[in-house]
Amino acid sequence: MDISRFTSKRSVLSGSAILIIFFLLATFPLYSPGYTVVLLISIFMYIIITVSWTMFSGPTGYISLAPAAFFGVGVYTSALLGFVLPLPAVIGIGGLVSFCLALLVGALTLRLRGIYFVMFTFGLVELLLHFILWWEVNITGTTGRVVPTVDNTTVYYLMVIIFAILMLTAYFIKHSKFGLALQSIGEYEEAAAHTGVNVTALKTVTFAISAFFMGAAGATMATRWTYIDPRIAFNPLLSFMPVLMAIFGGMGQLYGPIIGAAIFTYLEEFLITRFPYYYMLIFGIIMVVAILYMPDGLVGLLQKLWKRISGTKYADT
Amino acid sequence: MPILEGKGVTKYFGGLAAISNVDFHVDQGEIVGLIGPNGAGKTTLFNLISAALALNSGVIRFKGEKISGLKPYQICRTGVARTFQSVKVFPNMPVFGNVSLGSLFGTSTGMSSADAARKAMESLDFVGLSAVRAIPAKDLTLANQKRLEVARALATKPELLLLDELIAGLNPAETAQAMDLVTRIRDKGISIFMIEHVMKAIMSICDRIIVLHHGEKIAEGTPQKITSSKKVVEVYLGESVDAGS
Numbered sequence: 001m002d003i004s005r006f007t008s009k010r011s012v013l014s015g016s017a018i019l020i021i022f023f024l025l026a027t028f029p030l031y032s033p034g035y036t037v038v039l040l041i042s043i044f045m046y047i048i049i050t051v052s053w054t055m056f057s058g059p060t061g062y063i064s065l066a067p068a069a070f071f072g073v074g075v076y077t078s079a080l081l082g083f084v085l086p087l088p089a090v091i092g093i094g095g096l097v098s099f100c101l102a103l104l105v106g107a108l109t110l111r112l113r114g115i116y117f118v119m120f121t122f123g124l125v126e127l128l129l130h131f132i133l134w135w136e137v138n139i140t141g142t143t144g145r146v147v148p149t150v151d152n153t154t155v156y157y158l159m160v161i162i163f164a165i166l167m168l169t170a171y172f173i174k175h176s177k178f179g180l181a182l183q184s185i186g187e188y189e190e191a192a193a194h195t196g197v198n199v200t201a202l203k204t205v206t207f208a209i210s211a212f213f214m215g216a217a218g219a220t221m222a223t224r225w226t227y228i229d230p231r232i233a234f235n236p237l238l239s240f241m242p243v244l245m246a247i248f249g250g251m252g253q254l255y256g257p258i259i260g261a262a263i264f265t266y267l268e269e270f271l272i273t274r275f276p277y278y279y280m281l282i283f284g285i286i287m288v289v290a291i292l293y294m295p296d297g298l299v300g301l302l303q304k305l306w307k308r309i310s311g312t313k314y315a316d317t
Numbered sequence: 318m319p320i321l322e323g324k325g326v327t328k329y330f331g332g333l334a335a336i337s338n339v340d341f342h343v344d345q346g347e348i349v350g351l352i353g354p355n356g357a358g359k360t361t362l363f364n365l366i367s368a369a370l371a372l373n374s375g376v377i378r379f380k381g382e383k384i385s386g387l388k389p390y391q392i393c394r395t396g397v398a399r400t401f402q403s404v405k406v407f408p409n410m411p412v413f414g415n416v417s418l419g420s421l422f423g424t425s426t427g428m429s430s431a432d433a434a435r436k437a438m439e440s441l442d443f444v445g446l447s448a449v450r451a452i453p454a455k456d457l458t459l460a461n462q463k464r465l466e467v468a469r470a471l472a473t474k475p476e477l478l479l480l481d482e483l484i485a486g487l488n489p490a491e492t493a494q495a496m497d498l499v500t501r502i503r504d505k506g507i508s509i510f511m512i513e514h515v516m517k518a519i520m521s522i523c524d525r526i527i528v529l530h531h532g533e534k535i536a537e538g539t540p541q542k543i544t545s546s547k548k549v550v551e552v553y554l555g556e557s558v559d560a561g562s
Contacts, residue, residue, distance in 0.1 A: 177421040177430065184407050184418050191405035193389040194367055194398075196423035196473055 025160050029153045037156050043265045044159035045221050046245060048166055050261040051254075052213040053242035055170050056206045058251040059182035062110070065122035065239040070098040070211040072128060072234035074218025079145040079228055087150060091158065091219045098215025099208045106204035122239060129234035136230070144229030147222045158220045166213045170254055173206065182206060248290050250297020259298055318381060320345045320508050321366070321397070321477055326375035328358075328365055328532075335361045337532045338375070343477065348499065348509045350519040352543075353529035354553050359512045360402055362529070363479050366510075367399045368392045379477065394425040398470035399479035402512070404462045406469070408455035415454050415465055416440050416472045423473020440468040444498060460491040467498065471507075478502060480511040484518050496522055516554070520544065528553065 029037050049067050057064050074094035081090045109120045136143045173179050184192040185199055193199045222228055241264070242257075249260020267286070271279040294301045319342035328336040336358045343349045351359050364370040366377055368389045377385040384392055398419075407415050420428060420436040428436060441447040444464040449457065454465055463483055470478055484495050496518050503509055513519040519526065520540040528536040528549050536546045543549055 177418075177433075180410075180414060180418055181422060183410060183414075187407040187409060188405045190369065190389075191401065191407065192418070194369070194393055195419045195469060196390050196393040197418070198388070198390045 022160075022164065026157075029156055034152065037152050039266070039269060041152065041156050041159055041221075041224065042269075043262050044156075044163055045217055046241060046261040046265045047258050048159070048163055048217040049214055049238065050242040050245040050249075050257040051163075051166055051170055052210040054246045054251050054257040055173060056182075056203075056210040057243075058246065058257075059174075059179065059186050060203060060206075061186040062113075062203070062207075063118050063243065064207070065118055065243070066102075066105070066124050066211070067214050067242050068234050068236055068238040069121075069125040069128050070102060070214035071218035071221075071238050072125070072230075073098045073101055074215035074220075075147075075222040075228055075233035076132065076145075077215070078219040078222035079147045079233075082148040082223065087154075087158070087220075087223070091162070091216050094219025095212040095216035098218070099212040102208040102211030103204055106207040107200070110200065110203045110207065122236075125234055125236055125239055129230045132230045132234075144227055146227055147225060149226050150223040152224075155220060155224055159217070162213065162216050162220065167254070169209065169213075173209075174254060178202060178206070244287060246297075248287070248294075248297055250294075250299035250301075252296060253299050256297050256299040263298070318345075319343060320380055321510065322378045323362075323366070324376050324378075326362070326365060326377060327373050328361055328370060329373050334532050336365065336372075336529075339529070339532070339534045341527055341534065341537075343508050343510050346503065346506065346508055347524045348503050348511065348522055350523035350526040350540075351510065351512045351529065352514070352516075352519060352526060352553065353535075356531075357529040358532040359529055360481060361532075363399060363481055363510075363512065366392075367397065367479060390422070393423050393473055393475075396474070396476040397479065398423070398473045398475035398477070400463070400466040400470055400481055400483060402481040402485075404459065404466060406454040406457075406462050406465050409453055411451050412446055412454055412457065412465055413437060413441065413450040416468045419469040419472030420474075423475075436474070437472050440472040443471060443501075444468040460487050460495070463487070463495070464498070467502075471502070475507060477508045477510065480509060480513075482512055482514065484513055484515045492518060 028040065049071060053064065053067055056062065074097070077094035077097050078090050081093060085093070105121075105124060109117060112120055133143070173182070181192065181197045181202055184195070184197060185203065189199055218233070222233075225232065242261075245260040245264045246257045247260070248264055249258065250256035268279075268283065271282055275282060290297075296303075321343040323339060323341045326336055326339045326341070327334065339362065341362075351362065353359055361370065365372045365385070368384075368387055368391075372385055375385070376383055379395055379397055382395075384395060384397070387395070407418070417433055417437040420433040420440070421430070438447065441450055444467055446461060446464055446468060449461070454462060457465060467478075467480070467483070480499070483499070484492050487495060492515065499509060499511065499522055511519070511523070523540060525538065526540055526543045527534060528543060530552045535552065536543060536549045538546070544554065
């Protein structure tokens with residue numbers, strides 16, 4: 001009984017904290033300099049990719065290196081439709097195209113496990129990159145495209161909206177019976193199947209939902225770049241960053257990947273401007289230290305510290 | 318009418334017949350034992366029934382309806398639940414989470430989350446694990462992990478339960494408890510098909526026993542008939558019949 005009162009009090013607290021955060025985010029461009037808004041846009045880009053990556057790969061343990069593919073599909077949708085349709089429609093379509101691609105790819109490849117799945121998803125990025133490159137060189141005759149630009153404040157608000165919808169979706173999935181089933185797939189897929197979970201359908205649909213948000217983020221971000229080509233759109237780094245950011249932040253809690261992505265992006269920005277020559281080196285060292293000493297990520301480390309301070313071993317035994 | 322029936326069930330691994338032309342049936346409310354030497358194909362037969370493997374020929378029917386060709390989750394939802402020879406509980410999930418997965422996903426009609434939680438609690442109570450429901454499954458003893466697998470299977474509201482070596486690896490006291498659990502499950506009206514090597518256990522609780530050897534059914538009958546069958550003694554039980562103790 002005590003526990004339930006405690007959790008309801010806590011949910012009221014965290015609920016109001018979330019409201020305050022969103023209020024601050026919504027009013028942010030009104031009183032802050034342009035540079036900070038631009039920085040926040042790239043932070044949101046990484047947060048969206050990382051949270052949606054964690055939505056699928058966190059519980060199931062299927063490490064996908066396809067984010068760059070789904071993001072790139074969104075970018076290209078924006079380039080193709082940007083001059084024809086209003087931006088919200090472009091973003092929705094970008095997400096949907098990624099969703100459909102992920103459904104198709106997921107149905108074909110989610111029977112692969114471990115390293116085979118990792119390699120295939122990364123192959124998808126390269127495949128799309130080179131296919132579009134080939135297409136542009138041989139069929140259309142021009143490489144790259146111009147994307148209609150949109151002002152930073154609009155992009156910022158769109159990213160906040162995508163982020164909000166993503167968090168609601170991730171929260172719902174994590175706390176529904178499907179969240180439990182995704183975790184069971186990660187722990188013992190065979191047992192999950194024999195306990196009545198339609199593992200193939202659940203994996204494929206979750207994979208596709210996570211791809212939707214990556215595509216939507218790509219379609220939005222494309223407007224910031226004015227010119228895109230396949231190498232910008234399908235940048236393989238975007239496949240690895242969410243994995244690193246999720247590990248750095250910790251995947252056990254929903255806010256882990258958010259914190260990881262936010263700190264990582266800020267760190268990247270900070271190191272590039274202060275130590276342009278040693279930036280990659282310092283970055284690498286931080287990553288190695290994080291993996292060695294924080295197996296559960298930053299959030300796991302904080303929880304451990306908190307437990308030590310408050311002296312409780314288990315919250316409820 | 319038998320609740321589970323297999324006709325001409327055959328499975329090849331490469332050129333090797335793991336199960337060749339086996340007929341079997343389990344009647345409503347019966348406890349049927351499946352015995353045989355290592356490599357006889359017992360677990361393969363369970364994998365065929367639960368659709369972990371696809372059969373090469375033959376047909377398996379559950380309550381008169383063909384179930385061979387369905388997917389594992391569909392088999393589970395029609396009412397055939399199973400446990401595993403090497404325990405497959407979800408290690409980092411709490412005990413309760415393990416079982417509620419069964420009640421949330423294991424039935425064809427689906428349950429509301431309140432009903433599912435109630436059904437999960439009921440299954441945990443039934444196997445005697447409700448006191449440890451909050452701890453991660455990996456922290457349980459082997460005997461309790463096996464009971465947890467049974468509870469998870471029961472939460473899917475099965476009419477037939479496949480038990481793959483429930484008793485192997487348990488000490489005498491735990492063995493007695495497991496045997497008691499099996500008879501209590503049957504008393505709930507759930508038919509049982511069980512693989513077991515512990516002869517004392519299987520002889521005392523089974524109504525009927527099927528013996529496999531090299532993928533073929535070599536004998537079938539009451540425990541008394543099996544222990545006196547010359548062929549079974551030759552290939553499996555050994556000359557002194559009080560094996561298993």
